[in-house]
Amino acid sequence: MEAVSRKTITVGVNGEQYEREVDARRLLIHFIRDDLDLTGSHIGCDTGNCGACSVLLDGTLVKSCMMLAVQADGAKIETVEGLASEGELNGLQQAFSDHHALQCGYCTPGMLMSATALLRENSSPSEEEIRKAIQGNICRCTGYVNIVEAIKAAAQ
Amino acid sequence: MTETTVTPERPLVVEEGDVKPGFIGQSVPRKEDKRLVQGEGVFFDDVKRHEMGYVHFVRSPYAHARIKSVDVSKALELDGVYGTLTGDEVAILTDPFFELSTPPGANIKDYALAVGRVRHVGDPVAAVVARTRELARDAAELVEVEYEPLPHVLDGEESLKDEVVLHEDAGSNTVWSGVFDWGDFDAALVDADHVVRIERLHFDRFSSTPLECSGCLVEYNRGTGQWTIHGNHQMPGVGAIWMAPALRVGIDKLRFVSQDIGGGFGNKITLHPQYTACCLLARKLNRPVQWTEWRTDQHTANTHGNERTFLDVTVPVKADGTMLGFSVRAIDDCGAFPRYEPLGCIIWAQVTPGCYRWRNVRVDFTQVCTNKSPVAPNRGYSRMQHLWLTERIVDIVAGELGLDPIEVRKKNYVKHEEFPYETPNGCIYDSGDYARCLDIALDLVGYDSLEEKRREAESRGKLFGIGIGSTLDSGTNNFGQSMILNPELQFSGNNEVATVKLDIFGEIVVTLGTVPQGQGHETTASQVVAEILGCTPDEVNVRAGHDTYWNSTAGFSGTYASQFAVTGLGAVKGATEKLAGEMRQLAAAVFGCSPDDIELVESQARIKGNPEAALPFMALGAILNANNAGLPTDLDVTLNVRHVYRPPFEKPDLERKYGNLTLTYATQIHACALEIDAETGVYEIVDYAAVDDCGNRIHPQIVEGQVHGATAQALGAATHEIFTYDEEGNLLTPNFYDYHVPHALDMPPMKTGFIESTSPFTPLGAKGMGEGGGAGIHAVCAALQNALGRRGEGPIVWRSCNPYESVWDLLQKPEETRKLVSVESR
């Protein structure tokens, strides 16, 4: 095995297989947004604090700006685009709308992925558990009040 | 007192729970949500074009330096680099952006890139365009810039001395200065039983840091000489006024397009330098170019909120606690370039006496440049700083004279029965009931059991404090106030546009002039249209976002200054009413009756009392657009109506600096209870209430969301968010590691309350309310003050941002801040 600066990788995103050649230095978020044109996941910082780029990698919640695309070779990725089926919002998405848990909507995709990860592990989280689950997702519009309410409602 | 006609269509105060007919006042589902929760929004960075290049700016590492040379040759040699732009080119290809100030500020030369000199760390010196984002950054590192460092100045007061001058052409760091003097302050001093003096207060530098940073994708059409800017500018009308003359083109050559914007809060109002650079690059390289600002860039070199120092605050007070006004010397630090400034030198005057009946106010205001990032109108712009001053005055005076901060507020508040209330400088507070809002806030935090809570906290070794922040969110500017700063400026009044049409298949299409960033304009506009046309909001298609070429914009179009509920919806209402009139005219022509006989209900135009005689909207649209033979020749109907809403403003009296500067005043009264760990200075907000009165609420859920968000931003600004510089002028909080915005775990439990005092001046009785006036900052400062000391003892909370160490410091050395305050009693 030798180290390479460019590599062909295969990833599954929302059930679709993609094979692309990428620079080793390319961040996973840029691969998803720019190379695959899946622009639902966002970038809100450059230090891994804001969580707008959160995706599920083999079922685990990660920030896609904190890893390289080549690290995801062979992985299955879930992004916000995979939550609804055929245009029908899932329960969590609907709860976000019902409870006005989004204003500008920029943090929303990452927030939804964090909430998805939480609810898969814990179907009836407490308010404290919800806040802890989204502590890595910054929202500058809502003060989190309605986001917490929406996740509570979706859990029920 | 100006004579004012008050004709509220609804009772002045509407109790929560009242059922309102129609769609206005209902929390209908937001139209924006469906795309946004699926990741199907379109933000600027989502837009791609074939063969586009990525822009990376080369930025200054120095706070102040002369640029000796810029050499881009190595960058150009890198494979995949498309081209560069330097300050020298910019100086040839463009004119400086116009300045709003009188001299000295008027003489400042501000370009798209630094010309000859850099004036803050992060100041863009050159730009590189390359095939990938990474290559553009690689190439930017290869640009060789030779600097000759110059002495710099980072402090506003220091800058006043002009020992280091940032802008040679201006010859001074002062951008603008002036004295505002209303009532008779000297007489008030004579009348006073006590005079309280506060030597110094400081409002710290922070910003709302929208989660989406700035950026754009610019295309140049060589054939027409026209640029299309897919961006997130939140005030493109004014952006174009800056850019077109600088680029030496007509204003129609600039087309601004945006769909979704990831928050703005004022931070996206002064993007004209970066956008101009991108326009030049798109033209020079003949390819679309895309610029994405990163978080560090935004913190370092985009926009901050105004930093303001208040000196020699003097407050005459009567024995019964009535305050007669105040005088102050204010020094506002706008950073390296004024850009939207010096408007902040007058905007505060919209709320001159805060919520209080103070008649004698003297303000000596000076704005200066420093070698720090420029400022822009951050949420609560300029009023927030001033309202923080008024609230600090109330709490410090109460503390020093042993008055109850609640009672002293109620004694000095403008009374419910006094509205509309004219302030000493001629602003008209339209409606409100501050004392009632305060009572609700106190009730929500259980003020009755305050002493019990204090004892309980003290038994756990904590210091307990409670504080009030009472503020006004003034909305719908009269741009005539700019003439108080500079009589030469040709700006006054305000306007906003909406276009409403009934299309061929009966589709109702609404085009706004605004540039929403999360405020739900599509939704609230549809409510207003549906209510007037007798259909449902679902049947109303409000175009998402903004496009200059939709021709639905006017000079002041944009989303800023708490005004959509007034100007935006005023325009929608006006256009829809015109359209409704045309629909009735058309139906009347078809039925051969009078338009007065036609009513619009259930998505039909029908003859009153005869529901069988009905034309569905689709029929109206089809008849006019595609089947119009035989219609009366004098039927002047287009079913496509553009309306400009223009608020009722006069030009101010420039001599007296007097006039109505803004149309509406929403009220926010907040109450904060907190506990301090005296050993560490760490404090925690344990109870919090925000009470809002924005007149008639169009969409209560959206209003409450704005309250939550404005509060969160204020709590961040009060506790941790501060732009701190080191001695060399490097920003020490350039990212979300070091600049700690509230996380989900940081937010306290929050209770909200509302009353609705209808505005007598606006089309829907509503008021703009998005900014919140920084009530949370004022409330936290007041609560800290309350926890830290009793009458005449304990430290003085003199800064707006109080991180844990500051609180610990205040506790360690109370005498250091105590000496800032003195009382003279007669």
Next chain:
Amino acid sequence: MLLREVEYARPASVQEALRLLGANDGARALAGGQTLINVMKARAASPDVLVDLADIGELRGIELGSDGTLEIGAMTTYSDIIGSAEARARPILGEVCNQIADVQVRNRGTMGGNVCSNDPTNHLPPLLVAIGATMTIVGQNGERSVPAEEFFLGVYMTAVGPGELLTKIFVPPGKGDGFASVPIGKDGTCIVNVAASLDGGAPRLAIGCVDAVPVLLRPDSAEDDAVRAAVRSANLDPPWDVHASADYRRHLAEVLALRAVAQAAGRT
């Protein structure tokens, strides 16, 4: 956000990783990347080669020995520790891991990455020093064992030399531990953190954020006066930065030392 050019390899064994690390002076091991990728985004560091340890199964996992010693693979994530039944043998480990950053970072960040980056504000360096952990380092010339208190050498510097790898962390049994910190906000960067352990005789205290490496103190007893005296006699000279002055850090060190010891005392 945009990294400099870099080469990448993902070996399947420690031996292969060592070979790759040894083959290039500019090679660095990539663990969870929750520090290193960030540093590379800022272009504050730009390794020539990244040797991704993700596929090396032997570096992952938590085993509880018969004597109660925990053997933790360097690539074990914070979330692994938090969720592990074995790791509860030393409860403080999961508790502190649960205070690090956020869910996403805990899911990828590793024990080994945390200690090898040795950012002075990290949680684990003082904790592992206080509880007397031992690190196993492997190089071309074999394996050696280094106590935590000798592992940390300077800011971003540890006993892991060029071409070497941290493979395992051994944690002795115990439960009389405490951890106290003042972060920025509820969950931001630590301004000061202190770990305390009262297991195994004399108290061990390790103070973080006040020096390039955790400051280990051994007060005579767990009494307040003894702890206070130990902190004072350490003559701490903490750094000043935008989040705290040296004075404030020095003061917090003392307050938090008392709190960490009090928590530990409540658990013995």
